Every structure is written in C-alpha cells, then in structure tokens.
Amino acid sequence: MDAQTVKQNDAQYIAHTYGRFPVVLEKGKNATAWDSEGKSYIDFTSGIGVNAFGWANDGWVEAVTQQLGKLQHTSNLYFTEPCTLAAKLLCEKTGMKKVFFANSGAEANEGVIKAARKYSFVKYGKERRTIVTLKNSFHGRTMGSLSATGQEVYHNFFFPFVGDFKFAPANDLESTLASFTDDVCAVMMEMIQGEGGVMPLDQEYVKAVYDYCKQHDILFIVDEVQTGMGRTGSLMCYEQFGIKPDLVSCAKGLGGGLPIGAVLFGEKTEEVFVPGDHGSTFGGNPVVCAGAVYVLEHLTxxxxxxxxxxxxxxxxxxxxxxxxxxxxxxxxxxxxxxxxxxxxxxxxxxxxxxxxxxxxxxxxxxxxxxxxxxxxxxxxxxxxxxxxxxx
Ligand SMILES: Cc1ncc(COP(=O)(O)O)c(C=O)c1O
The missing domain is CATH 3.90.1150.10 (Aspartate Aminotransferase, domain 1)
Structure with missing residues (x-):
C-alpha cells in the first residue's frame, strides 16, 4: 500500500486522538528505521521508551516467535512458564516480592491504586484512602490513573474523576508532608517526571518523604513506567534514590515492544490481593512475557x-x-x-x-x-x- 493510501485510511478510519508526523514507517533495525519511501531515520525515541533493545533485535524476535509457535494465549486459569519466569526475574532483580501482570502503564497504575487502598482499608478502615500524587505528574489515561495525574490540563471533559487524590508540589517537602492528613494511605511519584518535562526529583526530597511514609505506614508507590527497565542506568530509577518502595508500577520497556504492564509488590503489600480482587484477560500473556524474559535477562x-x-x-x-x-x-x-x-x-x-x-x-x-x-x-x-x- 502506498504512503498516501495509508494516510487516507488513517484519516478516515482511525479516531483522531493523535497528531502524527507525515511519515509511514515500514521497518527498523536497532535504532534505525526506514519509511515507505526508503528514507532512513535514527531513532532517539524507542517508541516512547518501549523498544529497549531497538527494532527487530534478533534474540528478542527469536524468543517471542518461539513462544508464538507454542501457545499464544491461555487465560489466567492455567499456569504457563513465561509469566512465572518474568515475575521471578523481576523479583530477583529488584528485591520486590510478587508481581501482577497487566497490559500497559495506566493499567499497572490502576493496580497499585487498588492495592494501596485495599492495604489501608483492611488495616485502618475505609476512611483512610486518599492517595497523594505530585503536581505535574503523569500516570496514564484510564479514569483512575488520570485522576491520579497532577496536571490540570488532563482534568477536563470526563467528569466525575475518581475521588480522593491530592496533589502536592514536587520537591517541596514542607507542603508534601502537610498534605499527609489522617485520610492518606499512600503517596505515588515518578522519580523523573517524564511527560511533565523530564523533571528529576531531588534525592533529599524523595528520601525525606520516604522516611516519613515508613514511620506512618503510608505506602510509598513509585511509577517506573517511563523511568524503569534500565532507562536511567539502573534497572529501576528508584535504586539511585536509596529507597525501597512498597509498590512499583512498570510497563513500556519491560516487553521490549509488546504491550505489558506490571505491579510489583513489596513486603508489606505482597499478600494484599486475593483471588477475585484483581485480574486481566491478557495480563501475563505468554508471548508478551517471553519478550519480557528476554529483556530482563539482557538488562545486566x-x-x-x-x-x-x-x-x-x-x-x-x-x-x-x-x-x-x-x-x-x-x-x-x-x-x-x-x-x-x-x-x-x-x-x-x-x-x-x-x-x-x-x-x-x-x-x-x-x-x-x-x-x-x-x-x-x-x-x-x-x-x-x-x-x-x-x-
Ligand atoms: C510515568 C508514566 N506513567 C504511566 C504512563 C501510562 O502508560 P501507558 O501509556 O502504557 O498506559 C506513562 C506513559 O507515558 C508514563 O510516562
């Protein structure tokens, strides 16, 4: 199909939620792509932080296609090897205790929000349910993750948003601590606010909020969707901040190019979910997890x-x-x-x-x-x- 037809079909049949550049990409190898006219591009985007090992990495393609030829999907009613391996690697490499697999960053954040609220509900009752997130944050576009997002520009049209989120100014310790009223069960932050303009948090600020949360049994959640999976030079960015979160969300680079999200549970939260609390038809899909295993094994x-x-x-x-x-x-x-x-x-x-x-x-x-x-x-x-x- 020629480029013009692709663009026409897009205009006619795809919902207009994206402003696209006038390029039809056809194929790629590592960090080089070619468009439908044969022009080449160097990629400084990795599909917004997704293609950790670039395009068409031989080992990754082999791992994914081998799995594709065996079982493409099973439902979560049965055991399969790839998701258990991916979870084992995630836990061994991070020190976290358990994993729930979802399909995207927003979904992973829905998972951490639910887990934090349940942890607090069971221990302290239903009034302690507010989650503090940071101004200028971005946590996704589903209703829960959008409600958690601390940017006014996203809080339009889709009312009512999910309640009981509060927004504290990033790197302002006094205001952040002042937001921790008795109803607060968790705080959630990106170590570097990605969509917010690549704004790293101060080490001292993060550590001080973390210490306060530890003392008051307020769960510390890190959104590693963009910063995780080796992106910042360590498997998770929070490692460079000297903290050990209670819940972590990750996605993007984890699958190396296939849709995946994951909630990582720490010691306090590992038993929070019981059968029936949470689930996903596609979560833990064997093909996607085979890609994740490849990525995790190669992030040495x-x-x-x-x-x-x-x-x-x-x-x-x-x-x-x-x-x-x-x-x-x-x-x-x-x-x-x-x-x-x-x-x-x-x-x-x-x-x-x-x-x-x-x-x-x-x-x-x-x-x-x-x-x-x-x-x-x-x-x-x-x-x-x-x-x-x-x-
Ligand atoms: C920090 C952060 N959290 C969550 C998300 C949402 O991820 P997804 O688009 O996979 O739902 C993003 C996406 O850019 C992100 O940067």
Whole structure:
C-alpha cells in the first residue's frame, strides 16, 4: 500500500486522538528505521521508551516467535512458564516480592491504586484512602490513573474523576508532608517526571518523604513506567534514590515492544490481593512475557553501566550545541531546553533531516533504544547539531 493510501485510511478510519508526523514507517533495525519511501531515520525515541533493545533485535524476535509457535494465549486459569519466569526475574532483580501482570502503564497504575487502598482499608478502615500524587505528574489515561495525574490540563471533559487524590508540589517537602492528613494511605511519584518535562526529583526530597511514609505506614508507590527497565542506568530509577518502595508500577520497556504492564509488590503489600480482587484477560500473556524474559535477562549490570555512559556522553555533547540552554535527566532519559525555541518548532525539522525525537512540554525529549550503537548515536547527534546550527 502506498504512503498516501495509508494516510487516507488513517484519516478516515482511525479516531483522531493523535497528531502524527507525515511519515509511514515500514521497518527498523536497532535504532534505525526506514519509511515507505526508503528514507532512513535514527531513532532517539524507542517508541516512547518501549523498544529497549531497538527494532527487530534478533534474540528478542527469536524468543517471542518461539513462544508464538507454542501457545499464544491461555487465560489466567492455567499456569504457563513465561509469566512465572518474568515475575521471578523481576523479583530477583529488584528485591520486590510478587508481581501482577497487566497490559500497559495506566493499567499497572490502576493496580497499585487498588492495592494501596485495599492495604489501608483492611488495616485502618475505609476512611483512610486518599492517595497523594505530585503536581505535574503523569500516570496514564484510564479514569483512575488520570485522576491520579497532577496536571490540570488532563482534568477536563470526563467528569466525575475518581475521588480522593491530592496533589502536592514536587520537591517541596514542607507542603508534601502537610498534605499527609489522617485520610492518606499512600503517596505515588515518578522519580523523573517524564511527560511533565523530564523533571528529576531531588534525592533529599524523595528520601525525606520516604522516611516519613515508613514511620506512618503510608505506602510509598513509585511509577517506573517511563523511568524503569534500565532507562536511567539502573534497572529501576528508584535504586539511585536509596529507597525501597512498597509498590512499583512498570510497563513500556519491560516487553521490549509488546504491550505489558506490571505491579510489583513489596513486603508489606505482597499478600494484599486475593483471588477475585484483581485480574486481566491478557495480563501475563505468554508471548508478551517471553519478550519480557528476554529483556530482563539482557538488562545486566554491565549493559546498564553502558546505558549510563551513553547517557552521559549524549548530555555532554548536546550541552555544547548551539541554542541549548540545558540538558537534564538520567541515563538515556533526557530533556533538552532550547534558548528561544520551543521544542515543537524543531522536531519536524529534525525528522525531515532523519532524526526522530520526542517532546515533553517545552523540551525536546530523548529516549533512545538502550541498545543504540555508537555509530547510530553519532549519526543522530550530528543531525541534531546541524539542525540546531541552522535555526
Ligand atoms: C510515568 C508514566 N506513567 C504511566 C504512563 C501510562 O502508560 P501507558 O501509556 O502504557 O498506559 C506513562 C506513559 O507515558 C508514563 O510516562
């Protein structure tokens, strides 16, 4: 099918929820994609932090297709190997105790919200159910996760939202602690606010809130949907903050390109859910979990050290480029602020020149595949440099 027909079909038959760039992607290998006209692009997006090992990674494709030829789906009424292996690896690598598999980040967040409320209900009764999240956060687009999202712009049209969420200002310890009234059962935060503009939290702030929560049996929930799975140079970003959360949500990079979400339960919460409390038809799907097993097995300490190095290199190179005001983030999750230019004005130009990037608020956001090669990095950086030169 030619590119024009694809675009026409999209316009006619797909709900208009996305603003797309005028490119029809056809195939990819690691961090290089080709469109339907044969033009190539360097990928600094990994499908918004999903393709941890890039496109069409040989080992990942083999793991997924082998499973596809055996059992594509079974329902959760039976045991299957891939989801137990993925859960075992997640627990062994994080020290968390149990896993519930869902299909997306928003769904994983629905799971942590339900688990936190049940934990508190059983122990303290139904009045202790408020969850504090942070202003400028993003937790997803389902009703619960949207209600947890601390950005006014998302709180439109779809009333009524799920009640009993409160929003505290990020990095403001006094106000955050003041929000912990008797009705609060949990606090939930991203270590780096991704959609909020790649805004890392302060270490001292996170640790102080965490310590307070520990003392008061307020569950500490970390949303690692964007920051997790090696993205910031450690398996989970919270490891770099010296904390051990009670509940963690992850998704995106976990499946390496297949839809998955996961709730990780710590010591306090591992027994919260009993049969009937929560479920998902597709959660723990064997094909998707075979992809996750591949990803988890290959996120070794050495590999993540390379992610940290590549991230530091990107930061250093980009900081010196024309019009760049600042580069913030950790590992390969970076936000670039330009002097005098909004990111949106630049991403189209970069794409025309063969580089795919993202935006987050007013910043250019980079989430390259963790497996990007030095050569691909250099190509991408030189396109970025040249494009910024000509602004
Ligand atoms: C921190 C965070 N939480 C949750 C979500 C929602 O994930 P999904 O789009 O898979 O539902 C996102 C998506 O960008 C995210 O960045």
């Amino acid at each position: 300490d050495d590999f993540m050290a390379e992610v940290a190095q590549k991230g530091a290199y990107l930061k250093e190179r980009i900081s010196k480029m024309k019009h760049v005001k600042s580069v913030v983030g950790m590992g390969m999750m970076l936000g670039i602020e330009l002097e005098g230019y909004e990111a949106k004005a630049v991403v189209g130009k970069l794409l025309e020149s063969g580089l795919m990037v993202l935006t987050a608020k007013y910043k250019i956001r980079l989430l390259p595949p963790l497996s990007i090669t030095k050569e691909e990095l250099e190509k991408g950086l030189s396109i970025l440099e040249q494009t910024l030169e000509t602004l």
